[in-house]
Amino acid sequence: MDTETVIVAAPVAGERQEHHSYIDWPTVIGGVVLASAISLVLLAFGSAIGLSFANFEAGPDVNPIWIAIAAASWLLWVQISSFMAGGYLTGRLRRRFNDATEDESDIRDGAHGLLVWAGALVVGAVIAVGGIGAAVNAVGSTVSTLTTAAANVAGDAAEGGLDPQAYFVDTLFRAPPGSVPAAGSLQDYRGEAMRILANGAVTGTVSDPDKTYLAQLVSANTGLSPEDATTRVNEVLTAVDQVRAQAADAAEVARKWTVLGAFLTAASLLVSGAAAYWAAMKGGNHRDKNTVIPGFGRF
Known part of the structure; x- marks a missing residue:
């Protein structure tokens, strides 16, 4: 019985190879x-x-x-x-x-x-x-400094953040300008003052009526003269503005570093x-x- 032998030649250099993809x-x-x-x-x-x-x-x-x-x-x-x-x-x-x-x-x-x-x-x-x-x-930590500063100023504000209505509710029960605020606990006055400062941190400024009212609160609870109380309020507001400006500068520097770092x-x-x-x-x-x-x- 005759048999056939099949011989497969090995591929030589330069011969095309079978493949599915050039990527190895x-x-x-x-x-x-x-x-x-x-x-x-x-x-x-x-x-x-x-x-x-x-x-x-x-x-x-x-x-x-x-x-x-x-x-x-x-x-x-x-x-x-x-x-x-x-x-x-x-x-x-x-x-x-x-x-x-x-x-x-x-x-x-x-x-x-x-x-x-x-x-x-x-x-x-x-x-x-x-x-x-x-x-x-x-950047996030630096920017959050602004929020943290406002939260520190707010103090006893609502746990989830400053209640946007609390400040305006306070204005409903203020004593008329020039009069002595009604008797109340120091804690109440501190809370109201904190909300005024917190609102100023959010809006960017404390209005003149708010400054006058703060001076009345300080004078009524510390015994300072109206002039000295006004001076103290102005000093505190200046310090708050400086902290806010420093935080904003730090945030801007961090932002620039972030852009530079991303580019590099x-x-x-x-x-x-x-x-x-x-x-x-x-x-x-x-x-x-x-x-x-x-x-x-x-x-």
Whole structure:
């Protein structure tokens, strides 16, 4: 009985290979894991020595701007080095298809580096975005100073915040201008004064009738003359305005730092993307040439 023998020839160099996609996902995932791991280690090390956006306080004699510059430089270095390592690994390990020219192969290697960059951004978002999150929290904390100051002034206001009707209810039962307020407990007077100051913090100013009434309350409960009571009220209102202005200035400075930090982070990410592309191409070139890196080959 005759038999037939089928011989399948092995593919030769330059012959087209069967494949479903030019993307070598296992090597991309490997590059993402490596880039994320290196980023985590370096960021943890930087945080240990104070190079972190989360804390600019290095000492009473150190200008925070220098700490910010050092932290930004360190973040840039971490991003570039980690993405270059991940991109190089992917380019070096990527399976090359023999249907492409050298230039096309370089582009494919670089594209794999960009995939590592994009994947590591998603995986490392919690790590890399920690600086921005801290800056945003700083803005939120600074802006909340305004609310906190108003709440401190409000004192005994409703627990959920200042009751917008409480101040206007108080105005219904005030004594006429120039007369002595009706007898009441000091706690009542303090609560009313707090609501007047809180309303001024919300509206931005304390009206002249409110100032006059505050002076009457102070005079009736402290024994000060009307003139001295008015002086005391003006001093307190000036102090409140200064605190509010300082809080607003701090909020504006924090906002500017947030914008700058976001811009620098975006710019460094773009630079690191280009670095990942270049490193992946370099890894592909070393793969094709069987380049041996001293110290990483056989011992």
